[in-house]
Amino acid sequence: MSSNDDPKTNGADSDAHLPSPSATTHTIPHILLFFILGMAASMILGWLIFPQLLYSQKNQPIDFNHRLHMELVDQGCQSCHFFREDGTFSGSPKLAQCISCHDQRLGLSENEKIFFEEYVAKDREVPWLVYARQPDCVFFSHAAHVEGARMDCVTCHGNTGTSESLRPYEENRLTGYSRDIWGRKISGLKVNSWDRMKMSDCAKCHAQYADIHDSSEQTRRDACFVCHK
Amino acid sequence: MKLSRRCFLSFVIGGAAGTALSPLPWKLTDDIAIWSQNWPWTPVPPDGAYSYTPSTCTLCPGHCAIQVRKVDNRAVKIEGRGEKGPAGGICPLGLSGLQLLYGPTRIQAPLQRVGDRGAGHWRTLTWAQAIDAVVTKLAEIRAKGTPQALAAIAPTDQGTVAQLLQRLLTAYGSPNFLRMPSADDSAEAALRLTTGTDAYTVADLDKTDFILSFGCALMDGYGAPVQTIRAVTRMRERKGTLVQIEPRLSNTAAKADTWLAAQPGSEADLALAMAHVIIGQGRFDARFAMDRIDGFDGFARMVRDKYAPRNVAQTTGIDAETITRTALAFADARRPVALHGRGKGEMPGSLKEALAVQILNALVGNIDQPGGMQIHPAANGYIQWPAVASDAVASAGMGAGRLDEAGGSRFPHVRHLMHRFIERIDQDPDAVQALLVAEANPCHNLPDSDKVKAALGKIPFVVSFSSFMDETAMQSDLILPSHLYLERYEDVPVTRGGAKPTIRLCRPVVAPLYKTQHPGDTILRIAKALPAPVAAAFPWRDYETCLRDTLAHRWSAMDSKGFWIEKPVAAAPVAAAAAVETTNHNGPEEGVPAAADAPAAPAAATAQARRLALLNDDLSAVLMADNATLSDEAGHPLTLVPFDSIRTASGYAGDPPFMVKIVEDTVLKEQDGCVEINPTTAAQAGLREGQGALLSTPVGQARVRIHLSEGIMPGLLALPRGMGHTAYDAYLSGKGVNINQLIGSVQDPASGLDAVWGIRAKLTKA
Numbered sequence: 001m002s003s004n005d006d007p008k009t010n011g012a013d014s015d016a017h018l019p020s021p022s023a024t025t026h027t028i029p030h031i032l033l034f035f036i037l038g039m040a041a042s043m044i045l046g047w048l049i050f051p052q053l054l055y056s057q058k059n060q061p062i063d064f065n066h067r068l069h070m071e072l073v074d075q076g077c078q079s080c081h082f083f084r085e086d087g088t089f090s091g092s093p094k095l096a097q098c099i100s101c102h103d104q105r106l107g108l109s110e111n112e113k114i115f116f117e118e119y120v121a122k123d124r125e126v127p128w129l130v131y132a133r134q135p136d137c138v139f140f141s142h143a144a145h146v147e148g149a150r151m152d153c154v155t156c157h158g159n160t161g162t163s164e165s166l167r168p169y170e171e172n173r174l175t176g177y178s179r180d181i182w183g184r185k186i187s188g189l190k191v192n193s194w195d196r197m198k199m200s201d202c203a204k205c206h207a208q209y210a211d212i213h214d215s216s217e218q219t220r221r222d223a224c225f226v227c228h229k
Numbered sequence: 230m231k232l233s234r235r236c237f238l239s240f241v242i243g244g245a246a247g248t249a250l251s252p253l254p255w256k257l258t259d260d261i262a263i264w265s266q267n268w269p270w271t272p273v274p275p276d277g278a279y280s281y282t283p284s285t286c287t288l289c290p291g292h293c294a295i296q297v298r299k300v301d302n303r304a305v306k307i308e309g310r311g312e313k314g315p316a317g318g319i320c321p322l323g324l325s326g327l328q329l330l331y332g333p334t335r336i337q338a339p340l341q342r343v344g345d346r347g348a349g350h351w352r353t354l355t356w357a358q359a360i361d362a363v364v365t366k367l368a369e370i371r372a373k374g375t376p377q378a379l380a381a382i383a384p385t386d387q388g389t390v391a392q393l394l395q396r397l398l399t400a401y402g403s404p405n406f407l408r409m410p411s412a413d414d415s416a417e418a419a420l421r422l423t424t425g426t427d428a429y430t431v432a433d434l435d436k437t438d439f440i441l442s443f444g445c446a447l448m449d450g451y452g453a454p455v456q457t458i459r460a461v462t463r464m465r466e467r468k469g470t471l472v473q474i475e476p477r478l479s480n481t482a483a484k485a486d487t488w489l490a491a492q493p494g495s496e497a498d499l500a501l502a503m504a505h506v507i508i509g510q511g512r513f514d515a516r517f518a519m520d521r522i523d524g525f526d527g528f529a530r531m532v533r534d535k536y537a538p539r540n541v542a543q544t545t546g547i548d549a550e551t552i553t554r555t556a557l558a559f560a561d562a563r564r565p566v567a568l569h570g571r572g573k574g575e576m577p578g579s580l581k582e583a584l585a586v587q588i589l590n591a592l593v594g595n596i597d598q599p600g601g602m603q604i605h606p607a608a609n610g611y612i613q614w615p616a617v618a619s620d621a622v623a624s625a626g627m628g629a630g631r632l633d634e635a636g637g638s639r640f641p642h643v644r645h646l647m648h649r650f651i652e653r654i655d656q657d658p659d660a661v662q663a664l665l666v667a668e669a670n671p672c673h674n675l676p677d678s679d680k681v682k683a684a685l686g687k688i689p690f691v692v693s694f695s696s697f698m699d700e701t702a703m704q705s706d707l708i709l710p711s712h713l714y715l716e717r718y719e720d721v722p723v724t725r726g727g728a729k730p731t732i733r734l735c736r737p738v739v740a741p742l743y744k745t746q747h748p749g750d751t752i753l754r755i756a757k758a759l760p761a762p763v764a765a766a767f768p769w770r771d772y773e774t775c776l777r778d779t780l781a782h783r784w785s786a787m788d789s790k791g792f793w794i795e796k797p798v799a800a801a802p803v804a805a806a807a808a809v810e811t812t813n814h815n816g817p818e819e820g821v822p823a824a825a826d827a828p829a830a831p832a833a834a835t836a837q838a839r840r841l842a843l844l845n846d847d848l849s850a851v852l853m854a855d856n857a858t859l860s861d862e863a864g865h866p867l868t869l870v871p872f873d874s875i876r877t878a879s880g881y882a883g884d885p886p887f888m889v890k891i892v893e894d895t896v897l898k899e900q901d902g903c904v905e906i907n908p909t910t911a912a913q914a915g916l917r918e919g920q921g922a923l924l925s926t927p928v929g930q931a932r933v934r935i936h937l938s939e940g941i942m943p944g945l946l947a948l949p950r951g952m953g954h955t956a957y958d959a960y961l962s963g964k965g966v967n968i969n970q971l972i973g974s975v976q977d978p979a980s981g982l983d984a985v986w987g988i989r990a991k992l993t994k995a
Contacts, residue, residue, distance in 0.1 A: 038246075047251050050253045054260075182256070
């Protein structure tokens, strides 16, 4: 009688030396269950927990009300976010611009109190956290887009001008850049043009216009050096 | 349910599949890419509004116009500026000025020495304490009735800051104001002798077509460096001629049409031999000689007898035919100009040489002509201050005479003799009780710098106004740090670049970064705290008020355009010029009108005032004197000469880190200075390229590396100026050899000026 006839060696478990008493319980659905469990856990990690870990939240120094200011100024966004005489873009307003109206305390709101006492009175610049700041390796010219291509601010920045409150600034713990660059959705999908400002989003628009995507003599493709100087 | 291996593997595979379907790996990959392209520790300058502030660079005597690009309030770039727009150029030192402004070398508050001199132990004082310390000491010296025991060293005597310092000494009662030596000393003395006026000369290089350069480093920082380089380059493009007389193949010699490697120290003889040729062959400007030259016949006889080309061929090493050919080419050019001032013109050289070069210009009649040598009245003419009311102490002190004897009966033609001042302190330690050093670095930049350092060590109280911890600041008792040139207003007469008499305005580009003070305000605060006769001489509230009052009607134009061109007037004769000086300090309040206020002198009067004497008793004594020679030292068969480079800052400010990086490895190899030597000479001493050697002179010795060059005359060794700092910071100190530790002063027999151009030396294997 050969050892192959030994009934103890038969069954689903092919291990000749360590027969498992529970071998009969390892059915395919059972294994699938664990597969699904693993998959579910990692997807919960990737889709829900990972974004929480990746971004830290910071509040702006003052909760600025864009809608209120837009009602008071004549030239829309460019009243405060203007182009300088040399064509460069001013970005977030400096204290000097704010003081042209806020040379004394205007109103009794808590934000006005913080602004006046902490910054105007002490002649300190407000350390605004800029949602749309691109990485330093990106050269971006507002003049080329706003004045050259006649694009509207909303195309990239959304309806910030009508907001009454500043949302928390979310900073990528690894890169130090704003969450707005990748977009609110961790999937990277977007609904509106302003939902995301990654290179592919720039490239998509650039590719539509012949005069801005054929400047690479080497590759004849969308020119890297338009943005990466 | 028990977790089996199979279930575990299934869980892991499921996890991997789920991870791949989640954004985690893709997002992390993207973030790592961004992170690795923008390292968080790489500094990113903040963005802001761009602007340009026009100003003037004062890091060297060229005083070039600059504009500083700023982002908000931070200066980010210094560019050259033309008078009519931004199309200027800039030298490496001017370009690196921001490293001086923002670098770690700055002294950030007044410091008082607490340990031994040179040990570098300091305590910080407030400005009130620091001024009080100076005033207490100065009041004490004056109370003893010896105000002449106060001395001051400044880089220049031009402009209101230097004049305020000189006025402080005059009101205090000391004639011992000294400016750092330069080729201006010999050029001014030559003008005093030939024209009888206090004046300065500047060549109109933009229009010349023949430059005869007696060792001037035209391509390496002579005059206003960028302007000079451009002018020479454009002249050569116009088919003009450059003749360079220099014992080594410098950048200028390499650019020259003719390079004459004359024996160093024989240049005066060479110039006079050329004068011999020009007169002998009748190629001089006869009309100019008739209208403007006195003593022509006597001079012609003197050069005919003593300076025939064949007579000087041996001493100069240039054959008679070459001398003749060069002299005739010079005389036959349309607008020739001969230039004096070895290297960047940082040492006076011999008066005989300065005179001989000036006489060459006179012979070809290219004085006060386009493309020629322009003679302008002393550059301080616009500074017209109320007279100083001297008390008995001040009068006695001023009457004691200068320690260096400059301007006295022994050395009547010169105004400053720094090496004699140092010598005097060395011999008589009580002669100077207090020394103010205003933005100069004599402990590194004067010949025999160890002796200078020892002399300063004998002075009980040394005050430095330096912005940097330089060698002199290290040896001082008190440092009153000045604003840097990018942080202050100052008037800057331009005497080395541009043919017209120009005053430029240096203005604050950024707010002062540290607790420093304008040197003008420091002087005013000291003066105002001293007893009445001194304080009364300083009626201004602060330096800016003084500057605006002094510049008067020029201020608004200078503030908007950055410069002012003085109207041409006749230079005042020396006697009258002396009166102007007296007016500045002792004369009546409304003494002499400001130069630009005076009506322009008629051309005839101007010419009359600028008659040139080629020979009289004084001139004869200088021209017939022997050349300043190096004493022969046994066992020192070679001769060491310094050379200047645009890559080494040899003035008050040391090389910023950018400049250290551009010094060639044939000049600075790692930390070692390289000595340039002809291969023939090196072979005789058994030395090879790159080998270490000990360079010894009668003054000192240093370890060097050998650099072989076919471009240097056999028997000579050359080292650059501006290296071998022991102070400043880790970027500059300990790099190369300070040639001033190896050479000593050589007194010019004719004038008393320091005519040193080299020293006997020997090289031995290390």
